[in-house]
Amino acid sequence: MKSFPEGFLWGAATSHFQVEGNPAEISSRSSDWAVWTACDGRIADRTTADRACEFFSRYPDDLELLSRLNLNAFRISLNWPALCPEASNPGGSLAVNMQQVEHYREMLTRLKSKGIKTFVTLFHFCLPKRLSDQGGWVNAATADEFGRLAQFLAKEYKGLVDYWITINEPLAYAYQGYVAGVWPPGLKHSYEQAFACVRNMLIGHAAAYRYIHEEDREASVSYTMHWRPFMARNKFNPADLVVQHMRNAVFNHLFPQAVQTGSLKFPFPCNLYPKVQELTGPIPGLQDSMDYLAINYYTRDVCQFNFQKGIDLFGETTVQSEVEVNAMGWESYPDGLYDLLTREIPPYHFDSKGQVRPIIITENGYAAVFPADMTEGDWSLEDDQRISYLQSHLLAIHRAITSGVNVTGYLHWALLDNFEWAEGLRIRFGLVRVAFPTQERTLRKSALVYADIARSNAIDSTNLLAPT
Numbered sequence: 260m261k262s263f264p265e266g267f268l269w270g271a272a273t274s275h276f277q278v279e280g281n282p283a284e285i286s287s288r289s290s291d292w293a294v295w296t297a298c299d300g301r302i303a304d305r306t307t308a309d310r311a312c313e314f315f316s317r318y319p320d321d322l323e324l325l326s327r328l329n330l331n332a333f334r335i336s337l338n339w340p341a342l343c344p345e346a347s348n349p350g351g352s353l354a355v356n357m358q359q360v361e362h363y364r365e366m367l368t369r370l371k372s373k374g375i376k377t378f379v380t381l382f383h384f385c386l387p388k389r390l391s392d393q394g395g396w397v398n399a400a401t402a403d404e405f406g407r408l409a410q411f412l413a414k415e416y417k418g419l420v421d422y423w424i425t426i427n428e429p430l431a432y433a434y435q436g437y438v439a440g441v442w443p444p445g446l447k448h449s450y451e452q453a454f455a456c457v458r459n460m461l462i463g464h465a466a467a468y469r470y471i472h473e474e475d476r477e478a479s480v481s482y483t484m485h486w487r488p489f490m491a492r493n494k495f496n497p498a499d500l501v502v503q504h505m506r507n508a509v510f511n512h513l514f515p516q517a518v519q520t521g522s523l524k525f526p527f528p529c530n531l532y533p534k535v536q537e538l539t540g541p542i543p544g545l546q547d548s549m550d551y552l553a554i555n556y557y558t559r560d561v562c563q564f565n566f567q568k569g570i571d572l573f574g575e576t577t578v579q580s581e582v583e584v585n586a587m588g589w590e591s592y593p594d595g596l597y598d599l600l601t602r603e604i605p606p607y608h609f610d611s612k613g614q615v616r617p618i619i620i621t622e623n624g625y626a627a628v629f630p631a632d633m634t635e636g637d638w639s640l641e642d643d644q645r646i647s648y649l650q651s652h653l654l655a656i657h658r659a660i661t662s663g664v665n666v667t668g669y670l671h672w673a674l675l676d677n678f679e680w681a682e683g684l685r686i687r688f689g690l691v692r693v694a695f696p697t698q699e700r701t702l703r704k705s706a707l708v709y710a711d712i713a714r715s716n717a718i719d720s721t722n723l724l725a726p727t
């Protein structure tokens with residue numbers, strides 16, 4: 260048996276747009292995502308999140324599942340578009356929908372009464388449409404409202420939130436929305452805008468960090484980084500190595516380096532562009548604005564330079580025909596998690612006063628594919644690949660803990676099958692299967708295995724499923 264430290268957090272994660280099916284937001288299309296999904300051809304399986312898991316009304320039953328699974332931590336996100344569908348009041352104070360505030364207060368109170376540690380994300384990819392119409396995170400006004408919203412909510416939910424997450428995966432957001440163009444606002448190769456978005460996110464994060472702590476000194480505050488090891492397709496090819504370096508420097512290190520030092524700095528040669536230089540430099544209140552390291556880890560990325568596509572130092576991801584991948588096209592690569600915990604993130608283990616930051620894996624999970632309209636039948640319940648993925652990643656974490664790394668919790672993505680952004684409802688990450696047409700919930704085998712690990716606070720390394 261490999262035991263985890265006493266008090267280790269075992270949890271699961273969700274995000275509002277992916278599960279809620281919030282009737283008010285959907286009927287008024289008040290978020291950029293609600294608008295985006297209503298446009299033809301943007302979502303791979305042509306589904307929307309209009310109902311998703313109906314978590315908005317079904318959450319009391321879904322939270323019961325946490326206890327059945329012996330989990331002691333749960334991650335939600337708050338729906339900014341539903342909290343603030345209108346612009347600020349005359350005079351500048353935030354116009355907040357108090358019914359929506361009460362909705363989350365009830366949810367958090369219920370979680371607390373069950374003794375479950377709460378993780379609350381403020382921005383999980385969805386903007387009020389009125390802000391996205393004015394440039395979204397590229398416009399400094401978004402960062403300003405974000406800070407004020409954090410201040411308001413920290414006051415309202417004081418004592419109900421154990422771990423705040425200001426922004427989820429800022430670089431994944433900037434990449435998908437401004438470089439790949441598959442998420443709103445749907446721009447392609449707009450690197451300057453992507454970098455401006457990152458700078459404003461840093462400003463918003465710093466403001467939120469400060470305001471939350473002014474209201475609640477006890478809560479821990481951070482943001483989540485989607486960390487991906489990048490490997491050169493050919494490690495003897497200097498061009499592939501440049502791509503690996505650039506992707507790692509920007510996707511993995513840009514944000515944490517800025518938080519660590521208090522100043523945003525772009526790698527060479529991005530820093531030669533005058534527009535990028537304007538974005539460089541100190542951000543007030545940013546330094547040390549992370550009480551713990553929140554890591555979302557799924558896979559690695561093998562990348563290469565493509566001479567046929569002109570000079571793009573960020574290159575492209577290569578599809579490796581020889582390795583098995585999940586429904587997202589992602590390889591299972593647990594060694595990458597061990598390496599990042601022991602070798603890649605040590606520069607961020609300590610704050611500037613030498614205090615060690617705890618590390619929490621705030622997302623990690625395996626995707627299968629089943630069409631959204633499936634209801635009954637034995638589809639995917641024996642999810643051995645997810646179990647193998649879960650076990651191998653937990654063993655990697657255990658190895659890192661044994662080497663002295665201070666990992667204090669693990670949140671599996673996701674509790675429920677949900678709406679996987681540009682991929683739609685057919686991509687299933689859930690420990691719990693959701694039959695979307697009937698909304699029936701069924702525990703998968705992985706949920707039972709995870710429940711056992713959480714109950715015993717240990718993983719039985721003599722009883723592992725072989726990777727497939």
Ligand code: IFM
Pocket residue numbers: 274277428555622672679
């Ligand atoms: O579903 C997403 C989540 O919203 C953010 N992190 C990655 C997950 C899987 O793609």
